[in-house]
Amino acid sequence: MIKMRKKSMVTALSVTLAMSLAACSSGNTTNNTTSSSASPAPSAPVTSSEPASKDPVELKITGFKSGAELGAIPELNEKFMKENPDIKVEYEGMPGGQFKEFIKTRFASNDASDVIMIHPGLAYAITYGNAGYLYDLASEPWISNFTEASLKSSSADGKVYAIPNDMNVLGVYYNKKMFADLSITPPQNWDEFKAAAEKLKAAGKLPISIGNNDGWMTLAALYTMAPSLVYSGTPDFDNQLNGGTATFAQSWSEMNKNWFSLDEKGYLTPKSTGVSLDQAQQAFAKGEAAMYIDGSWSLTGIKKTNPDLEVGMFAMPSNAAGKDVMASAAVGTAFAINKDTKVLDAAKKYLEFWSKAENQKIWTKSQQAFMTIKGETGDLDPAFSDIAAVVAAGKSYQFLDQGWVNGGAATAEMMTSAQGVYLKAITPQEMLENMDKAWKQAASQTK
16 A cells, blocks of 8 residues: 555555555655765874865665655664764655656666565566665664564565565544544444445545546545455465466456545545545644545655644455455565665665664654564554454564565556546456556566
8 A cells, every 4th residue: 555555555565565665655765865964084294185075975775765755764874974974865756656657767768766665576676676776784783673474575585685665554534523523433344434424425525535647546546445455365365476377367356446436426626637645644633534545654744734733544345244354465665776876885884774673663662563573563653453363363464565566556546547547448357458558568567
């Protein structure tokens, strides 16, 4: 939570990876609250009054999945409550772009929900865990259900702060029929990508549908570009960034210039700062644009809008000719338990429920994601065959901020400053300088 975007990536990243993600959604908060009656109390002796039925425990859950990215959360919450009639689940979802600041505020005010859908990685799950906000799950027997690789994004020093619900990819969705009609094949490098966009524009088609009312989709786009353009040549960029020997202004200049040049050439949705993710997704699904950059979780929403759309996904070819294409792939959503929850047993039952293969299959299918349970592959849509081959070949990199010490500050500034670039208020290079300033400020506050 590339929704990421929102874009490695967000979600967001939404839940909102977002739902989001993540990122990685619509602008409206979506609630899913379903109650279930408690089990009847046993019959009491006739000589005494019958005790009143016990009210179910209320389990509050907050996440960055809402709107088109909500997926199977309502279905799974209903299933959980049927299996646990003494627990009532209340889910509150919001776009990934809003969630990161929301949950930061909630933790600071000791008002976080019992279970939190949290962004994985160093700057989120691990940072909040190390700060004492999250319950350590390492000793729970069902933690062993997950693959070691997927647990890394939420673990540190022998502690496990969240369970990985899915593995997602960020990439470029494309309209197969539109490409075929114009004799365009999925591009394998940046020059081919630009040539495809130009051909689409010349034919009167919008090359790329994007919404930037919160900046998340630009984050997702940059997350898809960085693996091939930044990390292929500098695989230890994260370590350099964390150690203070690399900056965004130095290392991302070419990538940022390349991305925003697409807007200058008219390849992106006009006036995208006034367009939401849902609107951009629907425009692509309805055939109003040839491409759409987002996470694998968005396929369900795309097909819901247009079940007949012939859609595929390729890894963003930001690489030069002759260089390898790399995908952006990582754990998308994770569930953590608030260390101060008053309903710890109910919260543990909820995470244990999500650690079962049968339930994760339902979730990952609704998000079109890879599973994180040992020995399970999930049910991937054929639309992902191209990008799945790239991931299977080991040519991928995690969503970027998962390896950043001050990822929260950097991504927040990335989304805000990106809007400034589209509005011609700042330059792409100034956006990177702002990100460096936000990084340094966050670093100074943690010393």
